[in-house]
Amino acid sequence: MMFDSLAGLSVGDALGQQFPVMRVSVDALRSGTVPGGQWQWTDDTEMACGVVAELCTRGAIDRGRLAVSFARHRSPDRDYGFSTVAVLMRIGKGASWREVSGAAFGNKGSYGNGAAMRVAPLGAAFAGDPETIVAQAIRSAEVTHMHPEGISGAVAVALAAGQAAQARIDGIRPTAEQFLTTVLDHLDDSEVARGIRRARTLLGANVQQVATELGNGSHVSAQDTVPLTLWIAATHLHDYPAAITSCLTADGDIDTTAAIVGGIVTAHTGTDAIPPEWLAAREPLPTWLLQARAAMPRPSRLRRWFTGSRG
Template sequence: MHAALMLDSLDGLSVGEALGQQFPVMGRSIPDILAGNLPAGQWDWTDDTEMACTLVAELGRHDGIDQDRLAARFAAQWEPRRDYGFATVGTLRQIRDGVHWRVAAAAAFGGQGSCGNGAAMRVAPLGAYYAGDPEKVVAEAVRSAQVTHLHTEGVAGAVAVALAAGQPAHARVTGTPLAPREFITAVIDRLGDGEMSQRVRRARALLGAPTHEAVQVLGNGSRVTAQDTVPFTLWVASTHLDDYPAAIATCLAADGDIDTTSAIVGGIVAAHTGRGSRPGRIGVPEAWVATREPLPSWVSTVRAQRRQKSGLGFGRIREWFVSDYPVF
């Protein structure tokens, strides 16, 4: 298990989401942003980041997903100002009112369960956490998704993103090169049959195509479904796996559900690049991290302590989560 990679992925997710949320109104072009010409003020994050932080805290404290506990924490942490989708609001409100999460999640969309992109948008840090153990990635991604998304395609989207984040994180640890086609194929190999698998195969076939063509075929999240969001994000991540700013810029240029596509892509790519730049990799710019709204205290505290005590093992990092993350 890799707490440091998980936290890097969370940085990439939260910065991407916050920038994507602000971009339509910030009055800056993509070249301006890439050149560091940022507007004054803070980039606030929304539901993508809040739920990802809760998921990270669950993993940090318990080493795995307990669905009852995670559902209760999602409901307790829900803040309407964070711009949650209407279906998620309905599910979390029911859970907060005492309805079991499985009943609440199953009731969405006339009893079909949600196939929205919400389970996928928050899960990249989980994939980084279990890097090198794809079977565990799949099992825990399914568990993390089901508490709000019981439609098979909503779950498949989460599995695809978690697998996509786990691969580059593992490649970073081992120093193994990861080619774009290999990256997507490894995800396809662990997806079951269904629309998600079919559309990810299309993403693989579009490697090397211009962005507008990828959007035309795969979507850009504007329908807010996992099927319309995840395949495009895998195409972007595989295309820009070593360059976080370029990956986020591609999401901005594609329009659609920009904050969600940027969150997913950011979480995947940052698991590979980390923060800052090094030979061959351009990670999350420190100026962007500084502009993003600070993450909740239990995340920032653990990061600071991990850096100060970098010689200690994961067990001590887990202790810090236990002490800093609110008990319920």
């Protein structure tokens, strides 16, 4: 299920990145129109691949290793945020992740949406174990985002993906209200959590109204990104195209909102819910991730979780 989540995340990211220059409407996408050319993914996918590779290799997040992996695999053309670039460049030169992440933004740490955008596959990997999801999501976030809100955003997304995957295992479809409530049950109070509570009161509204109320990622913060994405995922948990096109309609930081939503939804639906033409258009994932996947130990509990097998 971890790899299903990554597929949904990467397609959402790539479509969100390309949509502003596609010269095609949301309605046309819904009807199956796909412009020619390859959809390039961004830092959202590249960093999510780093998280997944670390889990393939270690079965858990080692922050030092993850930091080095992020720095090593950073591609300059993947649209990284300036703060993340600064952090990863210093880590790449040998600085401690703890020092540079904590020093960002006047020693307050970053509350950007970067930790949330990459974490859905982790939540899917540890489905059924919310305590582990919380602990591992925190570790994955701290490498670049030390501010409590940046961490809270990552935890919320990981919990949502874990719940989506668990519902798939159990063969159930939670209501949107149940979905958001379960996330909140395991999330400490924060501005992000308060935004999700607000999202719960907006179920049934249209996505433009919700984006106006909650934000659409335009400020690139966890607080103005995560509540909307959880509202969309909860509303369209069974319908990947509807979920992703809702992100496009909401506008804002589209590649990141679509990455988060895509990672949550495909933890529940599997990759069959992704339109084949969308998946085919997405740029292939990096070879270093495929090598990490091939090296996963067999047999292992994590392999069963990551592939969705219950046997």
